[in-house]
Amino acid sequence: MADITHSFDLVRLRGFVTVAEEGSITxxxxxxxxxxxxxxxxxxxxxxxxxxxxxxxxxxxxxxxxHGRALLPQVYDVFGRLEAMxxxxxxxxxxxxxxxxxxxxxxxxxxxxxxxxxxxxDAFPKVQLRxxxxxxxxxxxxxxxxxxxIAITFNGSDTETVRSCPIFQEEMMxxxxxxxxxxxxxxxxxERVPELPLIMTSARHTLRSNLENQIEARGLxxxxxxxxxxxxxxxxxxxxxxxxxxxxxxxxATELNKGDVRAISLNPRYQRIVCLTYHRRKHLDWVHQAxxxxxxxxxxxxxxxxxxxxxxxxx
Numbered sequence: 389m390a391d392i393t394h395s396f397d398l399v400r401l402r403g404f405v406t407v408a409e410e411g412s413i414t415x416x417x418x419x420x421x422x423x424x425x426x427x428x429x430x431x432x433x434x435x436x437x438x439x440x441x442x443x444x445x446x447x448x449x450x451x452x453x454x455h456g457r458a459l460l461p462q463v464y465d466v467f468g469r470l471e472a473m474x475x476x477x478x479x480x481x482x483x484x485x486x487x488x489x490x491x492x493x494x495x496x497x498x499x500x501x502x503x504x505x506x507x508x509x510d511a512f513p514k515v516q517l518r519x520x521x522x523x524x525x526x527x528x529x530x531x532x533x534x535x536x537x538i539a540i541t542f543n544g545s546d547t548e549t550v551r552s553c554p555i556f557q558e559e560m561m562x563x564x565x566x567x568x569x570x571x572x573x574x575x576x577x578x579e580r581v582p583e584l585p586l587i588m589t590s591a592r593h594t595l596r597s598n599l600e601n602q603i604e605a606r607g608l609x610x611x612x613x614x615x616x617x618x619x620x621x622x623x624x625x626x627x628x629x630x631x632x633x634x635x636x637x638x639x640x641a642t643e644l645n646k647g648d649v650r651a652i653s654l655n656p657r658y659q660r661i662v663c664l665t666y667h668r669r670k671h672l673d674w675v676h677q678a679x680x681x682x683x684x685x686x687x688x689x690x691x692x693x694x695x696x697x698x699x700x701x702x703x
Contacts, residue, residue: 398470400434401463403427404442405669408460409534409549412449452548460548464668471673484675485514490683491527491539492519494619495639496662499696500540500686507686508679515675523617525593528552531665538670538680543594544663551671552663555687558636559697560595560658561651565629575655579606585613587622587631595660599634602658634658637697662687 406416407427417424435442442456452460492500501519508517520527520536527539532550544552562569562576562584582603588610589596603610613631616622619639626633627643634654643649664684670676690696 396466400430401466403430404434404456405460405463405467407431407443407450408452408456411451457548461668464549464671467669468671468673484512484678486675487516487518488675488679489518489520489535489537490679491530491536491541492521493524493527493540493542494521494622495636496540496696497521497619498641499638499690503686503690504683508682511682512678515679521619523589523593523619524595528665531667534667537666537676538683539665541663541665542660543598544661544665549668550665551668552665555662555664555684556691557659558638558662559653560599560634560660561637562632562654563626563635563637563640563649563651564632565627566647566650568629568632569650569652572652575653575657578602578654578656578658579608581634581654582608582611585611585631587614587616587625587633588612589622590615590617593617595634598660599658636660641695 403416403420403422406420407413410416410419413424413428413431417427420427431442438455440455441453442459443450444453490504492504501521505517505519508515520530520539522530524540524542524544527536528541528544528550530536531539531541532547541552542558544550546552562572562581564584581599588599591597591600600610614625616625622633622635623640623643625631626635627640627648637644637651640649640651644651664680666676666680687696
C-alpha cells in the first residue's frame with residue numbers, strides 16, 4: 389500500500405467527499421472549480437492506493453460502493469477534527485457566529501419555536517438563525533442534501549452522511565373533534581382504527597407508513613379520507629371534525645387546551661422517536677456543537693415541564 393500521507397491527501401479526500409455528495413464527477417468538478425479529468429484521475433489514484441473501489445460507475449453518475457460507504461463517515465470525521473483543531477488554536481472567534489439553519493416539523497414547531505428562538509438569541513447573539521418548518525421526511529432529506537444544518541426528525545436513521553441522535557420517545561394519540569370523541573373506548577384498540585375516517589400525511593412519512601404496517605399485519609387497511617402534507621392544515625381539518633388523526637399531543641397543544649379536540653391513547657401504544665439530525669460533516673463543528681447542546685437542553689426542559697409530552701428517554 390502506498391505511503392499513508394500520500395493516499396489520504398486532504399485534496400484527494402475533499403474530492404472523494406464532493407463526488408459522494410454530488411453523485412457525479414461533472415457536478416463535483418464544477419463545485420470544486422477543478423477540471424473533470426483531474427478529479428477523475430484523483431479518485432482513481434485514491435482507489436488504487438487503497439486497493440478498493442470506492443464508487444460504482446453508472447451511465448449517469450456514480451454511487452458509493454460498500455467500501456466508499458464505510459470510508460465517507462470517517463472522512464467527515466477527519467475534516468471535523470481539523471475544523472475543531474483550528475477553533476482550538478484560536479483561528480475562530482471565541483463566541484459562536486455565522487449563519488445556521490434549523491428545521492422543525494409542525495408538531496415540534498408548536499412547542500419549540502418561541503422558546504428556541506429566545507434561547508438561542510440570548511445564548512448566541514452573533515449567530516444568524518434561519519428557521520424552516522416542514523414535515524419530518526422533507527427535513528431529513530434537506531439535511532442529507534446539505535440544505536439544512538440541523539433538524540428535529542422522527543424515527544431518523546444514521547447513514548454514511550447523516551447522524552440522527554435519539555432524544556426521547558413520544559406517544560402518538562388518536563385525536564379528533566371533542567364531540568366526535570365521545571363514547572370512544574380509552575384506550576382505543578389499534579385494530580379498530582380502520583373503522584375511522586383518517587386525515588394523515590402521505591405514505592412517504594414514517595408516521596403513516598409505520599401505522600399502515602401495523603394495521604396490515606392484522607389483515608386490515610386504513611380508511612384514509614384526506615392526505616395532507618401540511619401540518620397546520622391537518623390540525624385545522626381534524627379540529628373541524630372532518631376526520632380523525634393519529635398525532636402527537638404537541639401538534640394540537642392549543643386545541644387541546646381550548647377543549648376543541650380530545651386525545652386518547654391507542655392499545656397497544658404507538659410511539660415514535662424524536663431525533664436530533666445533522667450532517668456528519670458538521671459533527672465536530674464547534675458552533676454546531678454549541679447549538680445542538682442548547683437545543684437538547686431546551687427540549688429536556690420542555691419535557692420536564694410537560695409542555696412537550698414524552699413517553700421516555702430514548703438515549
